Amino acid sequence: MSKNAATARLVFEIVKTACSNCNLRELCLPIGLAPEELKKLDELVSARRRLKRGDYLYRAGQVFESIYAVRSGFFKTDVLIEDGRDQVTGFQMTGELLGLDGISSEIHTCNAIALEDSEVCAIPFSHLEGLSRQIHPLQHHFHKVMSREIVRDHGVMMLLGTMRAEERLAAFLLNLSQRFKARGYSPAEFNLRMSRDEIGSYLGLKLETVSRAFSHFQEEKLLAVHQRKIRILNTEGLKKLMTHQRG
Amino acid sequence: MSKNAATARLVFEIVKTACSNCNLRELCLPIGLAPEELKKLDELVSARRRLKRGDYLYRAGQVFESIYAVRSGFFKTDVLIEDGRDQVTGFQMTGELLGLDGISSEIHTCNAIALEDSEVCAIPFSHLEGLSRQIHPLQHHFHKVMSREIVRDHGVMMLLGTMRAEERLAAFLLNLSQRFKARGYSPAEFNLRMSRDEIGSYLGLKLETVSRAFSHFQEEKLLAVHQRKIRILNTEGLKKLMTHQRG
């Protein structure tokens, strides 16, 4: 890296560490704060952390101290039990929070793993609690975020408990699509960051079943699939498949 | 009801509405508060509400204002989608909280239904947020409760995603057993408050499968089942079945 690039990078780091300036503030923080409240926010983040693909952000069993906001990149969280089974419990992208599960016992209960090179802001939980006693909108926003996680989990339970394989995959793809769209990316064309096996684990299916469902969607002209590159050709078709099939 | 009984009942109501006096405080509130903090707690609960078996505590779509602490009785929460499918997302018993899902959008996202005559304390959410800005342990406790809900949901995802029918039922029964035990009831013998169909919905199984699993457990001398009355004969056997089977 040239000296100039290094300098530029340093500036970048300093500027971006301030939450009040962060360009994803609207994703992970409340909006409409007073200027003096905005200033306080900059105490929130203690450090940023870069991770390479495959790195663990935290592991099940580690002491919980911070939650993390994804600045860039892509993560999965999973739970393992002794006998080797594991369940992917979620995929997190830019602006989403990781680590909420650790609050209850002060120990992380799942692993968080970067699926591509990523960057996170570490938010020491005690800071967050302190600040949210002072800034009501922050408190309320945080509660909403936790609640949203609960609602999301209920959605996954619904999916795992009542849907068949192709419905699950359709729901999954539509959800991803919608989240990419919310971040300004194309909702119709994106790269999956996870393997068929990881999708399967999340959806309660085997990787072969996931693969077959992709192939079938392709035959039906609902998708164009090339490796992990997905193009959605017929959103309505996917939606119909999801809500409609079976009684 | 005699006049005396009515009077006694009235006193009972007044005494019990104070959280600081509530005999289930240790279940739903933080412990070790200072006396003046304890006093403030009594602002928390706005009303108590009695429900008959089958009554809705709230419905999906209603405006969210309060969370509810179960004082006595038994509830289920479920989510429905248009096409008729529904998924039971949880069963709640004494000391557990209901309604956390509503915080995110200020609209309840599931139905909460009493499975037996029950009684709840309504905790207006804005009061709770206000008080938890003043009482740090209350704030922290509340965060833990929400986080515990997330962890619980991950457990259910694990169950739905990776376990086979009998493992699911074993896990479910052991969980119930442990929760009864924590409340001072027998962990080995209890009445199910829910139908086979509701168990099935929670576990992602059909009622026939649940019934067969019960019968099989009985053949294996793991349980004695008589209608909804369950006696666990071999806890270790159930545990082994749960963690051990399949790779």
Place this chain on the structure above:
DNA sequence: CCGTCGGGTTGACGTGGATCAAACGCAGGG
């Protein structure tokens, strides 16, 4: 350029649980 390797696809077959159907048994009402 070829060999290797890991992830993905495809096929053949087996099976756990769903589905369909019948019968049971307890509770509540007449």
Place this chain on the structure above:
DNA sequence: CCCTGCGTTTGATCCACGTCAACCCGACGG
């Protein structure tokens, strides 16, 4: 007391998905 009805049990059959296995393909290293 019997009738009715709902929740449950049990049996027979079916099928969606898992399992096992072969093969493909793009990436990467020698």
